[in-house]
Amino acid sequence: MKVxxxxxxxxxxxxxxxxxxxxxxxxxLTFDVAEKPDWSPVVCYVQNPKLVRGNFFYLCPGLLVFxxxxxxxMDDLLEMAGQILPIDLEGETLYGLNVLECPNxxxxxxxxxxxxxxxxxxxxxxxxxxxxxxxxESSLFKIPETSRSEILxxxxxxxxxxxxxxxxxxSGFTGxxxxxxxxxxx
Numbered sequence: 001m002k003v004x005x006x007x008x009x010x011x012x013x014x015x016x017x018x019x020x021x022x023x024x025x026x027x028x029l030t031f032d033v034a035e036k037p038d039w040s041p042v043v044c045y046v047q048n049p050k051l052v053r054g055n056f057f058y059l060c061p062g063l064l065v066f067x068x069x070x071x072x073x074m075d076d077l078l079e080m081a082g083q084i085l086p087i088d089l090e091g092e093t094l095y096g097l098n099v100l101e102c103p104n105x106x107x108x109x110x111x112x113x114x115x116x117x118x119x120x121x122x123x124x125x126x127x128x129x130x131x132x133x134x135x136x137e138s139s140l141f142k143i144p145e146t147s148r149s150e151i152l153x154x155x156x157x158x159x160x161x162x163x164x165x166x167x168x169x170x171s172g173f174t175g176x177x178x179x180x181x182x183x184x185x186x
Contacts, residue, residue, distance in 0.1 A: 001132050004165060004178040006064070006140070006151045013054035013175040016044040016065065016089055031062035032148045033102045041088040054175025057094065059087070061149040062142070064097040066175075071095050073171050077164050081140035099151055101141040105134040128182045132157070139163040153178065 008015070023029060023042065044059065057065040065087060071078065078084060082100035086093055110129035113122045125146065135141070139154050139162065153164045160166040165178055 001130075001157045001184040002155050002180055003128065003130055003182040004153045004155070005181050006153050006164075007177050007179060008056055008058035008065075009054070009175060009177045010058050012052055013056070013058075014049065014051045015047045015058040016087075016094075017047050017059070019043045019045055029060040029063070030148065031060070031098050033100055033142055033144075035083055035100065036085060036098055039083075039085050041086040041093075043088045044094075045090060052174070055173040056175030057089075059096065062099070062147070062151065064099070064140075064151060065094055066097070067092075067094055070171075070173055074164070074167055077138070077140065077162070077167060081138040081164075097140070099140055099142050101136050101138040102144060102147055103134050103136050103141060104144060105130045105141075106143050106145055107131050130182055130184075132184050139165070152181075 018024075018029070020043065028042070042059075055067050055070050059065045071084070078097050081097060083098040085096040085098055087096050088094075107129040111125060112127040114124050114126050115121065116123050135154060135157060139158065141152055141154075142150060143152065155163050155165050157163070168176065
């Protein structure tokens with residue numbers, strides 16, 4: 001089993017931003033494993049139209065934004081992982097995945113943290129270690145320790161067609177990178 005950090009490739013592919021910058025003073029674009037029951041589409045624009053248009057776009061931490069072709073081909077996996085939210089990109093409907101799967105799968109004792117020199121508080125995870133038997137059905141998930149910012153994905157646990165990374169690659173989609181952060185086989 002492997003676990004990957006799912007990231008938007010913002011150096012090559014387009015990012016989007018909300019037209020109304022006041023949205024940043026609200027919690028509307030905060031995604032911390034909670035449903036957004038009163039969601040209305042956020043109106044966005046492409047920040048750098050000279051970059052390549054991918055199937056996935058960066059908008060904010062903790063949200064996967066994707067186009068209609070992704071939704072058509074992966075709706076089963078995406079809906080299993082969380083709530084699908086419409087986003088308006090200059091009149092085109094995009095979708096955001098608000099990931100709600102959040103297993104208590106991090107092995108606290110064996111994972112390594114970076115600590116603040118001043119306060120001694122945990123700043124971020126340096127090395128992840130997981131309990132392989134604690135994962136849910138969805139191969140897209142978050143963990144409580146980093147749920148506001150990180151979206152993760154596992155592979156080699158289920159049938160390949162039921163795993164996000166495999167389907168992404170098989171479909172030829174673009175806009176994401178997968179950084180391996182843990183392998184159960186050292």
